[in-house]
Amino acid sequence: MRRLLVLGAGTAGTMVVNKLRRSLARADWDITVVEAGDRHFYQPGFLFLPFRAYAPKQVSKPTRGLIAEGVELVHGEVDRVDPAANRVLLADGRTLPYDYLVIATGVTPRPDQTPGLLDGGQWRKTIFDFYTYDGAVALERALRHFDGGRLVVHVTDMPIKCPVAPLEFAFLADDFFRGRGLRDRIELVYATPLPGAFTKPIAAARLGSMLDDRKILVEPDFLVERVDGTSLVSYDEREIPFDLLVTVPLNMGADFVARSGLGNELNLVPVDRHTMLAKAHDNIFALGDANDIPTSKAGSVAHFAVDVFAGNFVEHAAGRPMTGSFDGHANCFVESGHGRALLIDFNYDTQPLPGRYPVPVAGPFRLLGESAVNHWGKLAFRWMYWHLLLPGHMPSKGK
Numbered sequence: 001m002r003r004l005l006v007l008g009a010g011t012a013g014t015m016v017v018n019k020l021r022r023s024l025a026r027a028d029w030d031i032t033v034v035e036a037g038d039r040h041f042y043q044p045g046f047l048f049l050p051f052r053a054y055a056p057k058q059v060s061k062p063t064r065g066l067i068a069e070g071v072e073l074v075h076g077e078v079d080r081v082d083p084a085a086n087r088v089l090l091a092d093g094r095t096l097p098y099d100y101l102v103i104a105t106g107v108t109p110r111p112d113q114t115p116g117l118l119d120g121g122q123w124r125k126t127i128f129d130f131y132t133y134d135g136a137v138a139l140e141r142a143l144r145h146f147d148g149g150r151l152v153v154h155v156t157d158m159p160i161k162c163p164v165a166p167l168e169f170a171f172l173a174d175d176f177f178r179g180r181g182l183r184d185r186i187e188l189v190y191a192t193p194l195p196g197a198f199t200k201p202i203a204a205a206r207l208g209s210m211l212d213d214r215k216i217l218v219e220p221d222f223l224v225e226r227v228d229g230t231s232l233v234s235y236d237e238r239e240i241p242f243d244l245l246v247t248v249p250l251n252m253g254a255d256f257v258a259r260s261g262l263g264n265e266l267n268l269v270p271v272d273r274h275t276m277l278a279k280a281h282d283n284i285f286a287l288g289d290a291n292d293i294p295t296s297k298a299g300s301v302a303h304f305a306v307d308v309f310a311g312n313f314v315e316h317a318a319g320r321p322m323t324g325s326f327d328g329h330a331n332c333f334v335e336s337g338h339g340r341a342l343l344i345d346f347n348y349d350t351q352p353l354p355g356r357y358p359v360p361v362a363g364p365f366r367l368l369g370e371s372a373v374n375h376w377g378k379l380a381f382r383w384m385y386w387h388l389l390l391p392g393h394m395p396s397k398g399k
């Protein structure tokens with residue numbers, strides 16, 4: 001009997017075990033997934049919680065019900081991987097051996113990494129995040145009571161998961177305050193470490209002009225060094241005062257990755273960008289946000305990469321060369337407010353371009369252009385996530 005051990009039952013981990021359970025014979029393979037939490041969060045829904053477009057109960061489900069029969073779910077926190085001994089140690093002392101390991105423990109926001117953010121006395125008073133469930137719920141209350149002043153939407157550093165989410169937050173905030181007749185009393189500022197609105201030039205130009213249209217002031221090249229009371233301070237000593245700060249803290253991989261000697265400076269696992277095989281170990285893969293591939297950290301990327309990985313894994317475990325090659329495919333709906341959204345689609349070699357994107361039943365969707373159909377596509381995606389994507393039934397583009 002061979003053992004496949006998957007760490008993390010988030011987007012990537014859940015898809016992997018559900019797909020591979022169908023393709024790896026039960027008589028030959030044990031599949032186990034380790035997960036610290038007991039609820040699975042649909043993280044794209046966190047964007048909508050502060051604006052009450054989703055209710056909290058719509059963005060999570062019990063993890064157990066999402067894992068295929070025939071996969072063992074171990075509830076526990078990974079403390080470290082011992083690659084030399086092919087085993088994983090859990091925080092409660094249990095040890096899990098493996099023949100093949102998939103690290104899918106994602107990234108988490110780390111406000112503790114910016115001085116003054118968590119420890120300056122303003123956390124969840126005037127400083128909020130929406131990249132966590134608790135943060136998004138707390139921010140809903142803050143927005144409800146905010147009726148004037150300077151709201152700063154801020155990105156600490158790249159890479160972050162869903163790099164368009166803070167832009168979407170700014171667009172939705174503009175729409176939200178307009179709807180409440182308060183927009184004239186609120187100054188909206190978008191502070192980013194990037195030279196423009198986004199990483200890819202064509203999309204950056206398009207999204208940048210959308211910020212201008214909505215009179216959202218952009219502070220580019222802003223690399224925060226610390227938070228001083230109610231001001232962000234950059235390394236080059238620029239200051240951005242705020243009445244309400246909505247920040248995306250530094251996103252980092254799990255600490256156990258560093259403790260196990262498997263990560264880079266952000267605790268991301270260096271992998272081959274086409275196969276997700278760890279550069280340092282022939283029986284360890286890292287999927288989803290946990291790896292260092294140069295494309296967006298997004299559920300869509302996890303989905304497209306898992307599709308390639310599932311075929312490759314069967315070949316690799318049989319001692320054959322892996323024939324699938326992941327091309328960095330990413331796509332993302334960008335909510336732009338007023339019931340509209342754009343869709344961007346790109347890979348390692350091609351930047352986002354205008355056109356149409358085919359999706360069975362719900363599509364096609366307009367690329368790089370705002371439309372109501374795209375907005376409904378984004379909202380419908382929650383259903384697809386729970387019912388098609390996580391069970392491993394959602395086809396990739398063109399299939």
Ligand SMILES: Cc1cc2nc3c(=O)[nH]c(=O)nc-3n(C[C@H](O)[C@H](O)[C@H](O)COP(=O)(O)OP(=O)(O)OC[C@H]3O[C@@H](n4cnc5c(N)ncnc54)[C@H](O)[C@@H]3O)c2cc1C
Nearest residue numbers: 008010011012036043044078105106162288289298299300
């Ligand atoms: C606000 C927001 C909006 C987003 N919008 C979009 C979008 O529109 N489109 C899109 O494609 N993507 C979007 N994303 C990104 C998407 O949610 C992530 O890229 C995706 O969830 C990554 O999947 P993952 O499996 O790598 O990590 P995750 O889904 O985060 O799962 C990691 C799992 O590992 C577990 N774990 C971590 N450490 C340990 C440990 N030590 N021991 C045991 N278990 C552990 C965690 O509990 C978690 O369940 C958004 C994200 C956010 C925050």
